[in-house]
Amino acid sequence: MSSIVRPYGDTTGDGMVQTSFTLPVPPGPRAEGAALQLATKMGISPAMVVHSHGIGTGYTFFVVYGSVTHLVDLDAVEVEERDYPLMSPAEVNGAIKSRLHRKLVVMGACIGTDAHTVGIDAILNLKGFAGRRAWSTTGRWTSPTSVPRSPCPSWSARPAPPAPTPCWSARS
Template sequence: MTIVRPYGDTTGDGMVQLSFTLPLSSQGQDSKGQDSKGQDSKVAEGAALQLANKMGMDPALVVHSKAMGPDHTFFVVYGRVNHLVDTSKVEVVERDYPLLTPKEVNAAVKQALRRRLVVVGGCIGTDAHTVGIDAILNIKGFAGEKGLEYYRELKVVNLGAQVSVPQLVERARAERADAVLVSQVVTQRDAHLLNTREMSAAFREAYPADERPLLVVGGPRFDETMAGELGVDRVFSRGTTPGEVASFLVHRLVGKDVAA
């Protein structure tokens, strides 16, 4: 079956749950001046239902609402949609390289490069969230896998958070980086896309085309199909493990024959 519908209470019932915030107050005041739910709350909930209906949810029910300060309200709406999903038309980025063990990665790098493979990583712009980059680089790793610092034949330089693009380029040049890994968690106003495009443009300007390091970005809001549009070599989304990244680096920098 390639045609599916959402599942809520029973198979194929089309029920979904949606959360959002509206710039509407749900707090009124009683005769004593204390906050209380009143007309404002009814208007806000009515607006939430109107939005849900326009999005194709019918019937829709507000199952939760909470004031977010004096002028905003957070809603959870539960309702039915009639839309179908055709899984045969879903586009995904297939992994086109084998997954290697740390031992295989080390052997491939040592045999092909006869030196350590240099990886420089960090969070660029104002992004101060290092959880993603640390999960990939730090020896503690993620999902039961040790990070790239564990790999004997990899030299890892973790620049941490809030690294400017010029700083990243300068350090990559100083370390003679083979690959640059960037994590972006902050996504307000598409900051992750803007920062990535700025980074890729800076590396294209700073390096001859055949000498530029491999550019890899990752984060929970990235679309893996956007690598070409963003000017990078690979985009990894949430759930990526250190082993996947290490195997990709070997595949692209060492060669398919050696990696196999």
């Protein structure tokens, strides 16, 4: 077996790949042109926009399909192995119960105005993924978080905090 491989989509070794991304551009011909330009810079040629959809004011989601000439040398692939076993949801909940003897409280935060807000909310509030229920709905851990429903105050409008006193000056 060759250690050099190439992606394939339709036939073995044809180099076909599919990728998706969002650009901060309203839907339309200019947005599709921008997606094609990006795909070409990524090495996909010829690139085809096979799907595009507006996702809010000024944003378009794309699926691009095309061929790449890049090859992968499997002998040169370096992978860092995990030093611990991957635990199933039941094993995680069992470990929490046997070692902590109480619920685990998980805290997380973000400023509430970017895409990370949705991800953190979904993870910490145990909403699950792709139609599957969240794995820890068995109740061994809780997350007292919620997504802000109002815009964050402007951080730039706040005065800068005073500079901290270096610890060496307090001793001299």
